[in-house]
Amino acid sequence: KSQSFWEFFAKFIVIGFLLLDELWILIPGLRWLLPGGIITFGTLGIIPIIHVFEVVLLGIFIQRLQASTFWIKPLAIKILRGIAMGLSLLYGFLLLLASGTKFAPEKFNFFLQETFHWLAHRGKIGEEKEEFLSAVISENIQLLHETMGWHYVIFCGLAFLLVLGFSNKKFPEWFSRNKSIYFSLLLLITNLFLSWAIYPLNKEPLIWERQGFTKESSPIKIRAYDRIARVNAAIGTCGSAKEFIACAKFKFLEGEFGPKRFVAGYRLPHGLDFSGLTSFSQKEVASLILKFLEIDGLNVKGPLRYLQKTPPFSLFKIYDFAGVKYFASVYPLPTSEKIKLIHSSFQFYLYQNLDAWPYYYLADRIETISDVKELYNAEKGVAYLWEGSRKPDFSDSETERENQIELTSFKFGEIEFHSSGINEEFLVVADAWHPYWHAFVDGKEVEVVKTNGVFKGVSVPPGSHKIRLFFDNKPYRPGIWIAVLSWIIFIGAWVGLSRKHSNALR
Numbered sequence: 424k425s426q427s428f429w430e431f432f433a434k435f436i437v438i439g440f441l442l443l444d445e446l447w448i449l450i451p452g453l454r455w456l457l458p459g460g461i462i463t464f465g466t467l468g469i470i471p472i473i474h475v476f477e478v479v480l481l482g483i484f485i486q487r488l489q490a491s492t493f494w495i496k497p498l499a500i501k502i503l504r505g506i507a508m509g510l511s512l513l514y515g516f517l518l519l520l521a522s523g524t525k526f527a528p529e530k531f532n533f534f535l536q537e538t539f540h541w542l543a544h545r546g547k548i549g550e551e552k553e554e555f556l557s558a559v560i561s562e563n564i565q566l567l568h569e570t571m572g573w574h575y576v577i578f579c580g581l582a583f584l585l586v587l588g589f590s591n592k593k594f595p596e597w598f599s600r601n602k603s604i605y606f607s608l609l610l611l612i613t614n615l616f617l618s619w620a621i622y623p624l625n626k627e628p629l630i631w632e633r634q635g636f637t638k639e640s641s642p643i644k645i646r647a648y649d650r651i652a653r654v655n656a657a658i659g660t661c662g663s664a665k666e667f668i669a670c671a672k673f674k675f676l677e678g679e680f681g682p683k684r685f686v687a688g689y690r691l692p693h694g695l696d697f698s699g700l701t702s703f704s705q706k707e708v709a710s711l712i713l714k715f716l717e718i719d720g721l722n723v724k725g726p727l728r729y730l731q732k733t734p735p736f737s738l739f740k741i742y743d744f745a746g747v748k749y750f751a752s753v754y755p756l757p758t759s760e761k762i763k764l765i766h767s768s769f770q771f772y773l774y775q776n777l778d779a780w781p782y783y784y785l786a787d788r789i790e791t792i793s794d795v796k797e798l799y800n801a802e803k804g805v806a807y808l809w810e811g812s813r814k815p816d817f818s819d820s821e822t823e824r825e826n827q828i829e830l831t832s833f834k835f836g837e838i839e840f841h842s843s844g845i846n847e848e849f850l851v852v853a854d855a856w857h858p859y860w861h862a863f864v865d866g867k868e869v870e871v872v873k874t875n876g877v878f879k880g881v882s883v884p885p886g887s888h889k890i891r892l893f894f895d896n897k898p899y900r901p902g903i904w905i906a907v908l909s910w911i912i913f914i915g916a917w918v919g920l921s922r923k924h925s926n927a928l929r
Contacts, residue, residue, distance in 0.1 A: 430483055433476040440473055485607055507589035514586060518579035524567035525576060532564040555668045562675075562682050569684075572623060578616035585613055629688025630771055636693055643766055643773070645749065648782050648833045649694035650853070652730070652747045656754035659735030674754060680769040689751070697747050698730040707877045708855050714795050715741035738762070740799060743778045744875075746853040750774040783840070785828050785883070786849040789814060795876050806851050807875050815872065815882040816847050828883075836894040841887070848883040850890065851875060859898060863891045 425431035523531035539560060543553045588606075636645050645651070661670035675683045690700060698712075704727055716723055719739050723729055736752065738761055750762060752772045766773040786806035792798060793810045801807060808814065826844025833839075840850065856873040862881045863869065865888050874880030881890060 429479070433479045433483075436476045437473060437480060481610070504590045507586050510586040511583055511590060514579055514583040518576065518583050520567070521571045521576045521579050524564055525571040525573070528564055528568040532561055535560055535564065551668060555672070558672075558676055566682075566684070570623070572620075574616050574623070575620040578613065578620045581609065581613040581616060585609055629691060630686045631688050631691050631693060634766065634768065634771060634773075645693040646833075647694060648830070648838075649748045650697055650746050650779075650782065651692040651694045651749045651751055652697035652742060653689055653692070653699075653732075653751050654730075654736040654756070655732050655734060656752065657736045657757050660733065678770070679755065679767070683753070683770065686770050689753075692751065694749070697742070697745060698727045700728055705855050705857070705877070711795050711798070711876050712741055712745075715739065715744065715799060718796065718799050738778075742776060744780060744798065744801060746780045746782050747776055748779045748782075750776060780853065783828065783830060783850065783852045785826055786851055786880075789849060792876070798876050801875070806849050806880055808880070809873060809876075812872065813870075815849055815880075826883075836896070838892045840890040842883050842890060843887045844883075845885050847885055850881045850883050852879045852881075852892065854879055857894070859895045861893060861895055864888050 425434060536557060539557060540553070543556070548556075634643075635641050636643050656674060658670050658673065661667055661674060690696070709727060712727060713723055716739060719737070719741075721734055721737075721739070723734075736750070736756055738759065742750075750756065750773070752774070753770045755764075755767070755772050756762065756774055761778050762774040762776055764772065765775050780803055784804060787804040789806045789808060791810045791812075791814075792807045798807060826842065826846055826848050828848075828850060829841045831839045831841050838852065838854075842848065842850070851874050853875070855877055856871065856879045860871050860879060861868060862871045862879075864881075864884065869881060871892070872880040872882075879892065881892070883890065
């Protein structure tokens with residue numbers, strides 16, 4: 424029974440979300456009754472918060488053991504022992520699996536293969552399925568052998584002993600010995616090895632770092648402003664594929680450089696990420712992307728990072744228009760006249776998009792649009808302004824233009840160019856327009872025009888000039904200072920009230 428509000432609240436949070444996790448699977452329609460944040464990210468998005476309350480409950484449990492005030496009803500003890508026995512069987516199996524795959528993978532694989540083939544012949548599952556599942560077993564044993572270190576074996580053993588202790592007839596007296604110090608140490612050591620098992624300590628470089636694109640000798644030079652899109656295989660997810668076995672073999676078992684393995688670092692490209700894990704996207708940018716995809720026949724629901732892994736790869740027109748120069752994929756992509764394979768290694772294929780618009784360019788001419796869907800058939804090299812916006816002084820005569828533009832400095836939030844020429848020009852930069860972006864030509868501020876629907880455009884006068892664009896973050900600073908000040912007041916009040924309460928008890 425809860426003895427305080429915080430204990431009750433912690434139990435409510437932990438048990439409530441545990442039940443929600445189960446109901447989420449049993450009743451799929453439930454998600455439409457929940458808040459949008461939970462629908463988007465699922466219960467995984469709040470697991471770190473739940474862990475805090477679980478730690479609170481563990482602390483209360485240990486405190487009760489130390490004070491010898493822990494009491495539980497006989498029926499509840501029977502239920503607890505039953506759950507503990509089930510969990511001990513689970514961790515016992517995991518201990519056997521970890522030990523077998525770590526120390527005797529060949530014998531363990533032989534035993535599982537013989538058992539599986541005996542069951543397969545009795546069940547008559549078919550030769551193709553039997554061969555496929557046999558390969559899955561072998562590859563998983565090999566994968567576990569590569570990843571199951573001695574720390575994982577120790578964790579499974581400690582977890583087995585820990586949950587087995589709850590099924591002891593002397594529970595909870597068994598945990599109360601020496602003021603539950605032994606139990607606390609066992610719990611601490613088990614969690615340390617759990618952390619090591621889940622996040623093993625290794626010094627392997629991330630996938631982008633393995634490619635060596637930053638080395639001087641590398642033939643591929645990815646610049647900081649080159650836009651990169653991480654894409655899925657052309658066959659999409661195997662769950663929706665007509666030939667599931669063929670799809671699974673292609674994606675997981677029969678790769679060019681061997682079976683698939685978990686590799687980290689795909690989210691850290693050397694250039695601009697087209698649809699990465701951003702906290703938010705500007706509404707106009709998202710609308711442009713979704714409109715282009717809708718015209719191409721793809722209706723996206725959820726965050727734009729959905730484009731990275733879920734839909735089958737296709738040469739969507741938004742990639743060209745947004746200046747996506749490279750496609751990075753775990754899998755090889757179909758050959759095409761529009762893309763070119765320039766690098767391949769283990770679980771990393773890099774393609775160049777030959778139809779991509781440049782990140783920046785001087786416009787050949789200027790046209791106007793009234794709807795974002797008009798940009799779908801846009802012509803490369805043209806600048807498109809919204810109807811009603813002020814047109815810059817720009818001559819789009821057919822005479823040969825000799826003006827040049829060079830990007831001299833690129834930082835996130837600040838870009839510098841150098842221009843030279845005899846004509847008035849219009850510079851287009853394929854980055855999202857925002858009212859806090861400012862532009863200066865030789866130190867004199869000029870207007871940043873919304874161009875190509877959501878990008879930036881700047882008028883460039885004749886002659887040699889230095890052009891600087893930067894994002895002014897001053898409007899955000901008051902909010903930052905208010906947040907900092909609020910935390911100072913909150914912590915100060917907490918410390919002050921705690922001291923006052925302590926003095927009152929003396």
